[in-house]
Amino acid sequence: MSEKEYKECPNCNSKIGGWSGEKIIGENLITIINESSKKLDSSFVEKEAYCENCTKEIKEKYSEKLKEASEDFDKLNTNDIILFSTSPPQNWEYEYLDLFSTYCLINTNQWDTTDSFDTSKYIDQKWFSSTVIDEMPEFIMDYCKEKLRKKVITMGGNALIGVKIDCTHSWVDSENLYYFKINLLGTVIKLNNIADILSDTSSKNVNELSRIGNEISLLKNLSDLEL
Numbered sequence: 001m002s003e004k005e006y007k008e009c010p011n012c013n014s015k016i017g018g019w020s021g022e023k024i025i026g027e028n029l030i031t032i033i034n035e036s037s038k039k040l041d042s043s044f045v046e047k048e049a050y051c052e053n054c055t056k057e058i059k060e061k062y063s064e065k066l067k068e069a070s071e072d073f074d075k076l077n078t079n080d081i082i083l084f085s086t087s088p089p090q091n092w093e094y095e096y097l098d099l100f101s102t103y104c105l106i107n108t109n110q111w112d113t114t115d116s117f118d119t120s121k122y123i124d125q126k127w128f129s130s131t132v133i134d135e136m137p138e139f140i141m142d143y144c145k146e147k148l149r150k151k152v153i154t155m156g157g158n159a160l161i162g163v164k165i166d167c168t169h170s171w172v173d174s175e176n177l178y179y180f181k182i183n184l185l186g187t188v189i190k191l192n193n194i195a196d197i198l199s200d201t202s203s204k205n206v207n208e209l210s211r212i213g214n215e216i217s218l219l220k221n222l223s224d225l226e227l
């Protein structure tokens with residue numbers, strides 16, 4: 001495909017070419033800007049091209065919006081997102097999206113140490129030593145569940161199947177912080193008949209979370225544009 005020659009940017013009218021002019025961005029970036037912006041704002045008027053100058057402005061504008069949206073997202077209650085440890089029941093109609101696998105480290109700064117939680121039950125008190133634990137403290141389970149639920153939403157899904165939460169090791173560092181290393185695994189799916197499975201209120205909540213998650217991923221597309 002031959003590239004069209006521009007004298008000025010169709011979006012911001014900057015001069016194109018020459019030693020002082022701007023450069024038109026690649027076809028794939030133009031598509032991302034137009035497609036993602038249209039989905040975010042139905043009144044968006046797409047342009048046939050953008051230059052590096054206005055693309056920088058687009059990136060900045062959406063990075064700012066992404067920051068705000070992510071802060072709001074962190075405050076949301078995600079408890080209605082289903083985490084299922086086995087295969088899904090027969091009445092679930094769903095699409096497979098992706099496998100999710102990660103680990104996280106949780107340390108004592110992340111929970112209330114005035115809690116009656118007894119670390120000695122889980123941790124070998126020696127510096128840097130690590131110990132295998134066989135019982136997961138409940139607050140760690142809650143922390144992981146929330147992390148998984150948020151991840152499901154940002155991956156475009158609305159439920160997680162085959163969930164595995166494994167707390168493998170715990171140890172103490174030189175600052176006397178207690179750490180837990182947790183492995184998290186699951187398969188992200190998009191349930192199509194969520195209204196048949198959850199209550200009205202819960203399915204509405206999940207749909208709203210999906211809407212916000214979708215918005216965040218579009219904002220990410222626009223703020224991650226690589227020039």
Ligand SMILES: [Zn+2]
Binds near residue numbers: 010014051053
């Ligand atoms: Zn421009």
